Each structure stands twice: as C-alpha cells, then as structure tokens.
Amino acid sequence: MSYYSKPLNNLINELVKLPGIGPKTAQRLAFFILESSIENAENLARALVKAKSGIHFCRDCFNFANDELCPICQDPKRNRDLICVVEDAKDIVAIEKTHQYHGLYHVLQGTIAPIDGIGPEQLKIAQLLKRLKNTTIKEIVLATNPNIEGEQTAMYIAKLLKPFNIKTSRIASGIPVGGELEYADELTLSCALAGRREI
C-alpha cells in the first residue's frame, strides 16, 4: 500500500535507517532532495561515497582520519604528554569545543558491556597500552561517559595502567553547572562529594 513510486520509496527507506530520522522526517528529506537540482543530489551522493570510502581510523588514536594519522595526531602544536581516552570520536568534538584541552586522544570505540558480550578485547585498549611503550606520555585522562558502563571501563583501564606508573586521572562528574543540589539524584550527588576539591 505504497503511495510513492518505487525509487522514492527506496530513498525514504534508506533515509529512515539514519539515527534520529523517523518516517515523517525521511519523507520530508526525500521530497526536498527530489525538488532540488540534479547537481545537489549528485553532490550529496558523491559526498556520502567519498566520506565512506576515503575515511578510516587514525593509526595511533582511532579517531577518523583521511591520512594515516588524524589531524590532531598530525598537529605539531598538540601537547604530546597527555592522552585523553574517550568512548567515541564524537566525544573528541565535544571536548575540542571547550578549547581547554590541547593533548592527544585515544578512541576506545565503545565501552565494556558484559550483557552484550562486549569485553576489553573488542575495544582499543590493547592499542592504548601499546602507545604507552617508548613514549613521553605523562598523564592519561579517562573521559569515558560518567555512567555505569563508562565508569566500569575507566576503572578497568586505570587498573591496567597501574604498572606503567603514569599519572591517571578521571574527568570530574557530579552536579551539572547551573543545576541545583535539591534535584540531584543520590548517585550523582555521591560522585560530586567524592570528587570535591579544595578551594
């Protein structure tokens, strides 16, 4: 019971597979593409294929890269004493936007998730340890998400890092800036208390 021609239907079906795109949005995007010029459609198609075929993972940090190394690993101005460990390449973007961090990164590509059978071997943890041999790294910042999975992954990596004698830190978590104590839950509040600092 399709109201659309087959190619249009195919287009909608492909768009709806994208995260955050429901059937309504997919339909709107499909109509937008059909109503715009053929050049626009070709540019979009080319950009998709080029991104997918030309981009791979950085040799050192597993961020997206179009050369052997990603732009951050290639940048001579970055501080090579620091590695910030994140779950996902998207997290790099979030941290870069703060303009507060100038070190390198390491993308784990996920978290430990026992119920889904995802263990340390499926993540880029061994590669992180390998990076620490014959380098000048002085500190590892564990910036996995402050939820149970991210916390477990950070604790696990911290344990593995012990023998390396490298300073290891965990990003602070607790009450969001602008939030109020009254509305904080017990887990968040106990993290905030545990991570209190001298002022």
Place this chain on the structure above:
Amino acid sequence: MRNYKTKGIVLKSMNLGEADRIITIYTEREGKVAAVAKGIRRTKSRFGARLEVFTDLNLIIHRGKSLDIITNANTIDPHLGIVSNLDKINYGYAMLELVIKTAPEGQTDARLYQLLAAALDYLNKTDIDSGAVLVTFNIKLLAITGFLPNLSVCVVCGDKDKRTVKYSPADGGMVCGGCRASGREVFTVKEPVILLAHRLLYKHFVEVEAVPIEKRDVVELARLLRFHLAYHLNIKLKSEAFLE
C-alpha cells in the same frame, strides 16, 4: 488507568534517537517492562543517574500506545557498592542477564523483583565471595521460575537413593543406579555440591554468610546450573565470560 506506580530494578538501557533511552526494568507490579526515558541523555535531564543499571527505584510509568514512558523515578538504592567494584559489577551483570533471559514476557512475578532486590542489596554490602552470591541467586531464581533441577530424588523413578550423584540433563535432575542403566547421558556431581545447593536454596541471603562454603563446590554448582539453563532454556549468558 493510564499510569501505574511500581518498584523496579534497571536491567539494561539502550540509546534511542537523539537524547532518549529505552530502559528495561524488572518491576514488582508488571514484570519485565521496556519504557522510554525522554531526554535522559541530556546533562540536565531531571532523571540524572536515577535510571542507571542496578538501580532499585520507585517509578511512575505511563502506558503509551506503542512504548511505555517513564514519567517519574525516585531512587531506593543505586547499589554503589556494586558499580564501584570491578569484581562485584560483573557478578551483578550476570544476575541482571539471568533475569532478562529467564523472566517470561508479559508475566508478573513480584517474588522475582524481591529476589533480585535482595540479591543486589546483599552483593552491594557483603565481603563474601561474589561467586557464592551469584550461585545462590541463580538457584533461587530457578526455583521461582520452575526450572530448578530436581536434586533430591531420582527424577525417573522417584526413588530416594542417597548415593545418587549422577545428573542427567535430559531428565532435568538426578537419576539413580537403576535408571542410569537405560543408557542416559549423565555426569557426576559430588555430594557436597548437592548439599550446598540445598543449603543455599532455603537460606536468606544474609544467612548465606554462615554457610560453610568451599570455593570449588561453588564453582561446580555454578557449572551444573549453567549446563541446566543451556539445556532446558537454551540460555547462554554473555556476561559469564567476564567472571573470574
């Protein structure tokens, strides 16, 4: 009644769309429920960390057309002692996965909620071997769901033969010497292991500490239950690879 109030324990959570999550909860009133927590991934979500796995909470859930929606969540216990301990957390995950995989869809059993809450509360506080807590939970869970292997009498003829130490997966329990002859596949379970199973089954978690427990018996009992689950429910736990 479009809304219902219940206690529940968070078993699993999965990202949905831009900022939402689908939370799988074992509730006291409605059994296993998958409900949406809207906006929970935003840093200033009013849910905060209340819907993290292992949390025991009071909930108000709205019955939606397709998916239920969590409208209110209040923590009873986040089980910090489990989630902040690398050893305990993996045993905790095995408990959650057991509930996810054995709890029948659309069926409510308040005892299952109470069992999970008691097991997590105990694991949260205790210093005894986490393996013993897990195996105690496992055997009680099988008793509630009706899949407990019969360890007292011969399951084929009903004869109570004290020296019966052969477990037959196909029969779902112990078999005696006579029945064994008929060519059933069996394997040996040591007597202390069977004894341990009986002790753990009828004890509250807080009493488990007083049970004399040999580590190797715990390991063997866990193996027996694992085998039983795989044979009768076709269940293999992914989280098991993370134990020890």
